[in-house]
Amino acid sequence: MRDPLSEKCVALKPSGIRKFFDIVAEMKDAISLGVGEPDFDTPWHIRDEGIYSLEKGRTFYTSNAGLMELRQEICRYLDRRFDCKYDPRTETLITVGGSEGIDMALRAMVNPGDEVIIPQPSYVSYEPCAILADAKPVIINLKNENEFRLTAKELEEAITDKTKLLILPFPNNPTGAIMEREDLEAIREVIIKHDIYVLSDEIYAELSYKGKHVSIASLPGMKERTILINGFSKSYAMTGWRLGYACGPANIIAQMTKIHQFAIMCAPTTSQYAAIEALKNGDDDVREMAEAYDQRRRFLMSEFEKIGLPCFEPYGAFYVFPCIKEFGMTSEEFATKLLEEEKVAVVPGTAFGDCGEGFLRISYAYSIENLKVALDRIGDFVARLRERA
Amino acid sequence: MREKILRIIEKNSKIGIDELAVRLGAEQIDVANELKALEEEGIICGYHTMIDWEKTSLEKVSALIEVKVTPQRGQGFDHMAERIYQYPEVNAVYLISGGYDLLVNLEGKSIKEVASFVSDKLSTLDNVLSTSTHFILKKYKDHGTVLGVKHKDEREMIMP
Numbered sequence: 001m002r003d004p005l006s007e008k009c010v011a012l013k014p015s016g017i018r019k020f021f022d023i024v025a026e027m028k029d030a031i032s033l034g035v036g037e038p039d040f041d042t043p044w045h046i047r048d049e050g051i052y053s054l055e056k057g058r059t060f061y062t063s064n065a066g067l068m069e070l071r072q073e074i075c076r077y078l079d080r081r082f083d084c085k086y087d088p089r090t091e092t093l094i095t096v097g098g099s100e101g102i103d104m105a106l107r108a109m110v111n112p113g114d115e116v117i118i119p120q121p122s123y124v125s126y127e128p129c130a131i132l133a134d135a136k137p138v139i140i141n142l143k144n145e146n147e148f149r150l151t152a153k154e155l156e157e158a159i160t161d162k163t164k165l166l167i168l169p170f171p172n173n174p175t176g177a178i179m180e181r182e183d184l185e186a187i188r189e190v191i192i193k194h195d196i197y198v199l200s201d202e203i204y205a206e207l208s209y210k211g212k213h214v215s216i217a218s219l220p221g222m223k224e225r226t227i228l229i230n231g232f233s234k235s236y237a238m239t240g241w242r243l244g245y246a247c248g249p250a251n252i253i254a255q256m257t258k259i260h261q262f263a264i265m266c267a268p269t270t271s272q273y274a275a276i277e278a279l280k281n282g283d284d285d286v287r288e289m290a291e292a293y294d295q296r297r298r299f300l301m302s303e304f305e306k307i308g309l310p311c312f313e314p315y316g317a318f319y320v321f322p323c324i325k326e327f328g329m330t331s332e333e334f335a336t337k338l339l340e341e342e343k344v345a346v347v348p349g350t351a352f353g354d355c356g357e358g359f360l361r362i363s364y365a366y367s368i369e370n371l372k373v374a375l376d377r378i379g380d381f382v383a384r385l386r387e388r389a
Numbered sequence: 390m391r392e393k394i395l396r397i398i399e400k401n402s403k404i405g406i407d408e409l410a411v412r413l414g415a416e417q418i419d420v421a422n423e424l425k426a427l428e429e430e431g432i433i434c435g436y437h438t439m440i441d442w443e444k445t446s447l448e449k450v451s452a453l454i455e456v457k458v459t460p461q462r463g464q465g466f467d468h469m470a471e472r473i474y475q476y477p478e479v480n481a482v483y484l485i486s487g488g489y490d491l492l493v494n495l496e497g498k499s500i501k502e503v504a505s506f507v508s509d510k511l512s513t514l515d516n517v518l519s520t521s522t523h524f525i526l527k528k529y530k531d532h533g534t535v536l537g538v539k540h541k542d543e544r545e546m547i548m549p
Contacts, residue, residue: 015549024547034547124549173549291393295412302411345547352549368412 012128017351020332024345031374032345032366036173038237038318039365040292043285046236046278053273060269064261065253066094066245067272073279074245082205082215084228090250093257094243094267098203098231099125100260101246105199105227106133106165108255114164119150120353121321122169123201130167138163141355144323147312148177152186159190165197168216171204171316174352174361176297178316181214188219198226203244206235206286209294210315217247224249227256232271234317235286236278241271293318296364296371303375307382318365321349325358327385335360341384342377390415394423395432400533402436441536443528451480451496451525452503454511455489457518466490469516478506489521500524 015021024034041047065071071088078084086092095101102125110116112134118126119140130137140158142148155166166187170179179187191198198216205213217226231244246256260266278285300320304311311322324334331348338344347363349356364371393413398404406424410417427433442449458469466484473493474482481494493511497503503522512520528536 021547027546030546032542032546035544036548037544039542039544295397298414299408299411347547347549 008132012131015124015351017332017348020335020348023336024339027339027343027345030339030343030345031370031377033362033364033371033374034345034347035363035365037239037365038234038289039367040237040289042236042238042241042274043278043282045281046238046274046285049277050241050270050274053270058269058273062094062266062269062272064266065092065257066267067269067276070094070272070276070279071245073276074247077279078215078228078230078247082213083218084215084223084247086247087250091247091253093246093253093260094272095231095246095260096244096264096267097233097242098201098229098244100264101227101229101231101244101256102126102167102199102201103129103132104256104259104263105229105246105248105252106130106135107259108252109197109199109227110135110164113162115160115162117155117158117163117166117196119154119167119169121148121172121174121349121356121359122167122352123173124352126167126169126201135164136162139353139355141353142175142177143355144312144359147314148172148175148321149179149183150187151183152190155187155190159194159196163194163196165199166191168198168200170200170202171208171213172319173204173317174319174347174349174356175321175359176314176317176319177321178208178210178213178314179216180210184214184216184219188216188222191225192221196225198222199229200226201229203229203231204234204317205230207290207293207318208316209290209297213316227252232275232278235289236275236282237289238271238274238278241268241274243267243271243275293364296366296368299368300362300364300371300375303371303379307375307379309378309382318363320362320364321359322362323359327389331357331360338378338381342381344374344377344381390419390423391427394420394427398433398436439532439534441528443536448498449496450498450500450503451494451528452507453523453525454493454495454507455485455521455523456491456493456511457489457520458491459516459518460490461516469514472514473511476506476510 071092074092075086075088106129110133114135115138116130116135117138119142127137138158140154200216202215217223217228227246227248229246232238301313304322309322311320314320331350335346335348347361349359406417406421410420460466461468470482473479478495478497479493480496483492485492495503507520507522
């Protein structure tokens with residue numbers, strides 16, 4: 001029989017820490033700080049609208065780009081929250097989560113051999129999606145001393161005449177790093193000078209704890225070269241609804257919509273109706289959840305200080321990224337030992353790129369009570385390691 | 390800071406000042422002073438414990454009683470409310486808009502005890518025109534807390 005598989009797909013690196021994930025999945029009684037999704041339920045009024053749409057029999061496809069009412073609400077929201085102005089008819093596409101938007105944008109924008117710059121540590125799907133779109137990923141290893149922000153110098157050094165696109169993942173998973181206005185202004189000059197585009201993944205935009213999130217698309221001259229990715233998963237605790245969106249220049253959105261039409265048809269209809277309610281009446285929910293995350297973030301920072309694990313103060317998403325280099329173990333060894341000895345699951349930094357070595361991703365999408373128990377155990381574990389040393 | 394403190398301790402009055410300060414990014418002394426001020430101003434009226442009495446062996450019966458009264462000249466409903474809330478078995482009294490005037494939440498050891506309170510004490514008060522008693526059969530949710538259901542984390546253990 002002939003080989004049924006695509007060489008490109010087979011050659012894709014599987015996640016480096018698959019083995020660790022498998023061990024965790026076996027440990028049913030472990031406490032996890034390893035999850036990348038909110039612990040809150042979707043607010044009831046949003047779920048209720050989803051139910052209502054089902055009761056009304058709204059179970060058909062929507063238009064490929066998504067319900068016009070939802071696109072209008074998205075554009076109003078982006079304008080009121082982040083000062084980004086988009087046309088709901090031509091510059092907005094509703095996708096199946098933010099992840100689909102990333103895939104569609106890469107497929108719509110790169111030619112074979114084009115270089116796509118990916119700062120790491122960052123979410124696991126950018127690199128494989130770039131490869132599947134026949135792009136050449138160029139990795140920037142972000143640095144702890146810069147609080148894992150992207151600097152203009154780092155960007156400048158990574159750019160060649162083949163560079164087409166920069167992926168900008170802030171607020172960042174896994175580091176919790178943000179890019180403030182002056183950080184964005186600095187890289188903006190480099191981006192415009194070299195005439196490259198930006199894929200800005202702002203899925204954690206609402207979870208910013210140092211002033212309001214700034215979108216690079218709102219900076220002068222950037223809207224025309226930015227695809228903005230956002231969605232409902234993190235801000236409204238709607239991960240399972242699988243709903244996101246992409247906004248950008250009409251010519252790019254038109255091509256993305258074409259691929260989306262062939263691959264997906266349209267985003268789930270029930271989720272789209274629920275999302276309209278989220279945008280219309282969900283501002284308070286977002287604020288309350290963000291406040292709860294912020295309190296947990298402060299709590300964790302204080303606990304890590306007590307334990308003595310160095311950790312820069314992250315101002316976004318729901319992760320902290322402490323450094324464990326002092327113990328002379330790899331991140332995966334540390335995480336495996338912590339799991340075996342204390343039954344606490346965290347994610348090794350290397351899951352998000354080689355430069356995550358020496359770090360752990362700790363999620364605070366957990367109740368304070370849960371965090372307390374887990375942090376006590378991490379404290380005991382670290383104390384024991386230091387005694388042994 | 391005031392509103393944030395209240396929102397936290399409304400759910401967890403046992404929280405320590407040190408943890409409150411950490412969570413709010415404030416100094417302990419400021420948090421302590423704010424709590425003291427809230428108590429003195431009567432904004433914080435007490436620190437109660439939520440108990441699901443159903444789970445204990447103690448017999449307890451709760452009832453909601455709708456009371457129609459004649460308002461009194463110069464005192465409106467306040468005087469009648471005061472007459473009623475003095476009884477220790479009365480848990481709560483609210484002035485209500487609509488079909489009746491006062492809603493009384495009552496706790497007793499048995500249906501008989503509650504019934505005799507209503508017939509002997511409440512309905513014999515001057516100016517009480519009528520009462521209508523509703524016994525609570527089951528409490529599903531109280532003070533924003535769902536009773537009897539343990540929340541289970543159904544998320545995957547680990548997810549990038």
